Amino acid sequence: MMHYPEAVEALIAALKQLPGIGRRGAERLALSLLEWEPEKLEFLGRLLGTLPETVGSCPVCGALADAGELCMVCGRPDRDGGTVCVVETMAQMFAIESSGNFRGRYHVLGGRISPMDAENGAGLNLPKLLERARSGEVREVILALSSDVEGRATAIYIAELLKGAPVRVTQPALGLPAGANLSYADGATITAALTGRTEVK
Amino acid sequence: MMHYPEAVEALIAALKQLPGIGRRGAERLALSLLEWEPEKLEFLGRLLGTLPETVGSCPVCGALADAGELCMVCGRPDRDGGTVCVVETMAQMFAIESSGNFRGRYHVLGGRISPMDAENGAGLNLPKLLERARSGEVREVILALSSDVEGRATAIYIAELLKGAPVRVTQPALGLPAGANLSYADGATITAALTGRTEVK
Numbered sequence: 001m002m003h004y005p006e007a008v009e010a011l012i013a014a015l016k017q018l019p020g021i022g023r024r025g026a027e028r029l030a031l032s033l034l035e036w037e038p039e040k041l042e043f044l045g046r047l048l049g050t051l052p053e054t055v056g057s058c059p060v061c062g063a064l065a066d067a068g069e070l071c072m073v074c075g076r077p078d079r080d081g082g083t084v085c086v087v088e089t090m091a092q093m094f095a096i097e098s099s100g101n102f103r104g105r106y107h108v109l110g111g112r113i114s115p116m117d118a119e120n121g122a123g124l125n126l127p128k129l130l131e132r133a134r135s136g137e138v139r140e141v142i143l144a145l146s147s148d149v150e151g152r153a154t155a156i157y158i159a160e161l162l163k164g165a166p167v168r169v170t171q172p173a174l175g176l177p178a179g180a181n182l183s184y185a186d187g188a189t190i191t192a193a194l195t196g197r198t199e200v201k
Numbered sequence: 202m203m204h205y206p207e208a209v210e211a212l213i214a215a216l217k218q219l220p221g222i223g224r225r226g227a228e229r230l231a232l233s234l235l236e237w238e239p240e241k242l243e244f245l246g247r248l249l250g251t252l253p254e255t256v257g258s259c260p261v262c263g264a265l266a267d268a269g270e271l272c273m274v275c276g277r278p279d280r281d282g283g284t285v286c287v288v289e290t291m292a293q294m295f296a297i298e299s300s301g302n303f304r305g306r307y308h309v310l311g312g313r314i315s316p317m318d319a320e321n322g323a324g325l326n327l328p329k330l331l332e333r334a335r336s337g338e339v340r341e342v343i344l345a346l347s348s349d350v351e352g353r354a355t356a357i358y359i360a361e362l363l364k365g366a367p368v369r370v371t372q373p374a375l376g377l378p379a380g381a382n383l384s385y386a387d388g389a390t391i392t393a394a395l396t397g398r399t400e401v402k
Contacts, residue, residue, distance in 0.1 A: 004291075005267045007248060007255040014245045019233050025221075031291060032220050034265070038253040044215045045250030047208060052239040054208040064235070066206045090205075090232060 334366035
């Protein structure tokens with residue numbers, strides 16, 4: 001069986017570990033990288049090698065940040081520290097930020113609790129959340145977690161954890177997505193939308 | 202507008218230049234790379250940075266090879282140097298190799314000629330092919346190029362170029378793919394298959 005030169009095989013093996021990249025995809029990426037200018041390859045190589053030193057997590061909320069610095073949101077004085085929105089991942093934080101209307105701060109859990117998992121919440125950024133909730137600076141904690149089983153289990157766990165802290169614990173409204181046709185919505189969404197119905201003004 | 206830490210944005214910008222990777226895909230890959238062990242990141246980084254020194258092309262056929270060495274096929278004495286199969290890319294060479302029955306050698310062009318292009322064949326690995334064809338060691342040159350317009354233009358150009366060299370110039374048979382149902386074949390394939398029909402033995 002034929003194979004690529006050693007370094008190319010090693011590159012393919014490494015790229016194959018990325019999400020959604022199979023052997024064929026990794027080969028395609030590797031062959032394309034082989035056509036890059038040496039300077040560009042060296043730049044990307046150095047970037048990767050130094051990631052652990054250059055990128056860290058925000059000491060307040062756990063979001064990605066330049067190493068040793070506050071994240072983009074915690075570093076800004078015009079954001080309302082009284083409202084903390086708890087998300088599972090950076091990607092969710094980005095989605096909320098790009099909606100453009102949330103002025104509070106965040107707390108990035110780095111995952112969620114599996115109901116099947118014995119080690120409830122181990123590895124999640126929870127002690128810091130409890131600390132923030134007890135500090136007196138936070139009025140409201142919004143649990144913006146996924147509405148699937150694990151997300152709900154995590155929300156219930158956190159709500160329990162925050163009992164006794166001087167904060168309101170809320171969650172985003174469930175309902176029909178903006179612009180959606182009701183005929184394409186699933187039963188749980190329709191039920192939630194009807195249950196939580198509001199006055200037409 | 203929110204953005205990732207500087208190094209992460211730079212990483213996303215670099216990954217976005219890979220084929221088939223958009224902004225979303227690059228973000229996903231970058232966030233996944235951020236979870237890799239520092240040693241793994243450094244390994245991949247070093248691999249990329251040193252690619253230009255570690256990987257080169259075979260001085261005989263132009264295929265990928267360890268820098269300064271013959272490729273996997275040219276380096277093997279049991280391959281028949283009298284038959285040279287001309288392909289456009291390494292990927293095509295791999296496809297033929299994995300079919301397992303070709304015992305000759307290859308010549309990797311590194312692209313093909315666009316009929317619209319004034320600079321016919323510039324940048325392609327053609328002078329070396331001519332040299333090989335004239336050396337007296339090669340009996341047959343198989344033009345295993347794509348059967349689309351550019352592939353055919355390239356084949357015609359090469360056949361012209363090799364006139365006068367002591368070699369037979371051939372091309373793979375056109376016809377129905379193995380195991381295919383005729384009702385799904387396109388007209389050009391059916392025409393080729395019927396024109397090139399063979400005796401049932």
